[in-house]
Amino acid sequence: MNRLILERWRQKHRTVAYPAQPPALPDRLRGAPELNPDKCRADCTQCVAACPTGAITRVNGVLQLDMGRCLFCGDCQAACPTGAIRLTHDHRMAVRRREDLVVTGRERPLAVALDAKIKSLFGRSLKLRQVSAGGCNACEADTNVLTTVVFDLSRFGIRFVASPRHADGLLITGPATENMALALQKTYDALAEPRLVIAVGACAISGGPFAGHAEVRNGATALLPVDLFIPGCPPHPITILDGLLRLLGRLEDI
Amino acid sequence: MSLLTRHLAPIANDRIPLLPMKVFRQEILENIAAGQRLSVLAGTPATAGNVRLVAALADDRSGGLRLLAALAGESYPALTPDCPQAAGFEREIAEQWAVIPEGHPWLKPLRFHRAYRPGRDAWGRGDAPLAPSVMEFFRVAGEGIHEVAVGPVHAGIIEPGHFRFQCDGEEVLHLEISLGYQHRGIERALLDGPHPLTIHHMETLAGDTTIGHAVAYCQAVEALAGCVVPARARALRAIALELERLANHTGDLGALAGDVGFLPTASYCGRLRGDYLNMTALLCGSRFGRGLVRPGGVMFDVDQARLDTLLTRLATTFRDTAGAVNLLWDSASVMARFENTGAVAKPLAEELGLVGPAARASGCARDVRRDFPTGAYQGMTITPALGEDGDVLARAQVRWQEIQQSVALVRTLATTLPPGPCHEPCGALQPEATVVSLQEGWRGEIAHMATTDSAGHFARYKVVDPSFHNWLGLAMALRNQQISDFPLCNKSFNLSYCGHDL
Numbered sequence: 001m002n003r004l005i006l007e008r009w010r011q012k013h014r015t016v017a018y019p020a021q022p023p024a025l026p027d028r029l030r031g032a033p034e035l036n037p038d039k040c041r042a043d044c045t046q047c048v049a050a051c052p053t054g055a056i057t058r059v060n061g062v063l064q065l066d067m068g069r070c071l072f073c074g075d076c077q078a079a080c081p082t083g084a085i086r087l088t089h090d091h092r093m094a095v096r097r098r099e100d101l102v103v104t105g106r107e108r109p110l111a112v113a114l115d116a117k118i119k120s121l122f123g124r125s126l127k128l129r130q131v132s133a134g135g136c137n138a139c140e141a142d143t144n145v146l147t148t149v150v151f152d153l154s155r156f157g158i159r160f161v162a163s164p165r166h167a168d169g170l171l172i173t174g175p176a177t178e179n180m181a182l183a184l185q186k187t188y189d190a191l192a193e194p195r196l197v198i199a200v201g202a203c204a205i206s207g208g209p210f211a212g213h214a215e216v217r218n219g220a221t222a223l224l225p226v227d228l229f230i231p232g233c234p235p236h237p238i239t240i241l242d243g244l245l246r247l248l249g250r251l252e253d254i
Numbered sequence: 255m256s257l258l259t260r261h262l263a264p265i266a267n268d269r270i271p272l273l274p275m276k277v278f279r280q281e282i283l284e285n286i287a288a289g290q291r292l293s294v295l296a297g298t299p300a301t302a303g304n305v306r307l308v309a310a311l312a313d314d315r316s317g318g319l320r321l322l323a324a325l326a327g328e329s330y331p332a333l334t335p336d337c338p339q340a341a342g343f344e345r346e347i348a349e350q351w352a353v354i355p356e357g358h359p360w361l362k363p364l365r366f367h368r369a370y371r372p373g374r375d376a377w378g379r380g381d382a383p384l385a386p387s388v389m390e391f392f393r394v395a396g397e398g399i400h401e402v403a404v405g406p407v408h409a410g411i412i413e414p415g416h417f418r419f420q421c422d423g424e425e426v427l428h429l430e431i432s433l434g435y436q437h438r439g440i441e442r443a444l445l446d447g448p449h450p451l452t453i454h455h456m457e458t459l460a461g462d463t464t465i466g467h468a469v470a471y472c473q474a475v476e477a478l479a480g481c482v483v484p485a486r487a488r489a490l491r492a493i494a495l496e497l498e499r500l501a502n503h504t505g506d507l508g509a510l511a512g513d514v515g516f517l518p519t520a521s522y523c524g525r526l527r528g529d530y531l532n533m534t535a536l537l538c539g540s541r542f543g544r545g546l547v548r549p550g551g552v553m554f555d556v557d558q559a560r561l562d563t564l565l566t567r568l569a570t571t572f573r574d575t576a577g578a579v580n581l582l583w584d585s586a587s588v589m590a591r592f593e594n595t596g597a598v599a600k601p602l603a604e605e606l607g608l609v610g611p612a613a614r615a616s617g618c619a620r621d622v623r624r625d626f627p628t629g630a631y632q633g634m635t636i637t638p639a640l641g642e643d644g645d646v647l648a649r650a651q652v653r654w655q656e657i658q659q660s661v662a663l664v665r666t667l668a669t670t671l672p673p674g675p676c677h678e679p680c681g682a683l684q685p686e687a688t689v690v691s692l693q694e695g696w697r698g699e700i701a702h703m704a705t706t707d708s709a710g711h712f713a714r715y716k717v718v719d720p721s722f723h724n725w726l727g728l729a730m731a732l733r734n735q736q737i738s739d740f741p742l743c744n745k746s747f748n749l750s751y752c753g754h755d756l
Contacts, residue, residue: 003584007578011522026532028539029535029539052450073454132413132436134435134436135413135461136752137460138462139461140412141461141542142541145527145528148528149524150528177435177436177437178383179435180414180436209454209458210440210455214439234461
């Protein structure tokens with residue numbers, strides 16, 4: 001018993017100060033992409049060619065990067081001869097609408113809070129059921145880590161629950177494999193309305209590196225109405241937490 | 255006769271002995287009986303729509319690798335009745351190639367997808383969509399016998415799989431595990447590669463083993479390209495492999511504590527696992543090591559300041575890990591739940607061809623880092639962490655021993671990091687050749703087998719995640735256990751669903 005108490009004292013209090021303080025992120029983190037159209041040469045397509053998932057396109061001469069397909073590998077940044085494309089250190093990437101994941105040279109929108117009525121239901125208590133539908137266990141692991149003492153998700157009133165019957169929303173990872181499509185649909189159907197759907201990671205948003213495979217449905221987006229998109233491969237836990245808190249309207253001034 | 259070679263030695267495809275099926279089977283059975291292991295047994299495309307079976311047998315004692323092949327025809331006499339470690343491989347061969355291993359005692363689909371040869375099916379299924387786990391399960395009948403079905407959607411944040419228990423009261427008589435829910439068609443997508451997406455498929459085929467599979471893949475293509483990886487890159491890869499082991503083993507010990515309701519270790523290790531992941535992120539920006547390992551070396555170098563930060567963090571995190579983990583062995587309530595739970599005896603572990611900590615916990619001294627060393631592991635002394643009883647306690651203790659070894663390895667590697675570049679260009683692949691690449695991932699032996707065509711593209715790329723060997727070990731561990739011990743046994747193996755399903 002003494003050892004238990006001693007060890008408890010030695011292990012200290014470890015919950016991060018975020019969101020009251022800025023998060024501590026790795027200095028090499030590859031966060032939100034930033035495009036600088038002024039530096040981009042109209043005749044150059046090197047970043048388009050370098051992108052393994054086709055996330056970068058040129059539409060009417062304007063460069064676009066779809067964060068929903070981006071693996072954040074940084075190959076575009078390495079290929080760009082003029083520094084027009086860059087992965088910043090910004091962890092904030094979650095959005096409410098699929099099209100808002102498309103980065104151009106303009107200001108990037110962030111997820112807005114649920115409307116007042118839904119927020120009054122879920123704002124102080126949001127119970128989520130997680131379903132991995134072909135996820136590689138990286139998005140799952142960095143979602144699960146939110147429940148540890150480091151992030152202490154329950155201090156925000158958010159919890160992961162065992163049954164969809166107890167849940168207000170579904171947090172989906174993975175490209176929605178053919179073999180999980182039915183289980184995913186049944187889990188969604190078991191949620192009481194109103195219900196939320198959160199897609200975490202490139203796979204759940206677009207199919208990620210598996211997009212176009214006959215074995216997958218190219219993400220949750222194709223199957224269910226998604227209320228929150230959190231891009232990344234995988235997103236950093238703070239990026240996921242940022243998305244959840246924005247959805248609940250708890251980060252409006254950060 | 256089979257060809258005795260080594261892993262990472264490219265072999266011209268026509269030099270792999272193509273044996274009559276009878277000799278092929280006999281060679282495999284004799285070498286397995288002599289203590290070798292089936293690292294790979296896979297179908298590969300042959301001329302005129304034929305399927306060529308290729309086997310790679312690993313000899314842990316000599317570090318040798320035996321390659322042999324045979325044409326499968328439409329069916330062949332199964333190896334599994336005489337060689338249980340072939341069970342999963344032969345189900346896979348039937349599913350992928352619609353070749354029937356005759357006499358396989360349990361010939362069922364593994365992943366529920368259509369065969370690679372269009373219009374053919376080992377089970378004669380029609381065109382209707384395939385539904386996972388819709389099949390006959392092994393049934394026990396009798397008074398008081400009941401069946402429990404769990405999954406694919408489980409209670410926690412965990413990947414999907416289906417578990418079917420046959421129980422007499424609380425006692426599990428038999429557990430059948432049906433997977434395939436995570437199947438993303440990775441091996442099919444690797445054909446004709448390397449593609450721009452290939453390295454990303456390697457990094458995501460089992461995300462918690464990003465480094466392990468990326469290194470196994472890079473070793474394979476570097477061998478085929480004749481690319482010599484700089485010493486600095488080899489050391490940085492080994493550091494990343496050990497950090498991956500540290501994160502997962504620490505997380506597993508915490509999860510084992512959680513499953514017996516011992517919350518102090520569960521919460522400390524939950525935090526500490528993240529601290530090890532953050533060390534990988536210190537190297538390359540990604541907690542899982544995405545973007546670090548590429549053919550030719552690594553994409554991120556470290557300066558002395560970064561190495562010093564790594565070593566400082568490692569020291570404090572390890573001290574806290576020791577404090578957290580040692581509480582387990584001091585707590586009678588934990589030990590009572592760990593001891594004699596889910597035991598796999600050594601002969602069974604040998605028979606099933608288990609790998610990694612699960613094998614070592616049963617007393618099988620096998621570790622790819624020692625037996626088939628590559629990169630920076632060459633010249634390092636690795637002593638496999640061994641248990642005896644093969645129970646949950648042994649699997650936990652092996653992890654703790656390996657955590658201590660990994661910390662020592664990272665320290666050695668980081669303090670003796672060779673100077674020089676960390677990346678060399680990696681050119682085109684040798685055509686018409688096959689290479690087997692082995693690497694000790696944190697779950698055990700990762701085996702990749704790449705076969706190129708006349709243009710130097712992948713005619714076949716076979717991935718064997720350690721979980722592929724070990725899922726049957728979990729099923730056997732549950733025999734005659736309380737069903738309430740399933741979560742604990744499951745966590746003590748902590749196998750990959752997506753690594754199996756590919």
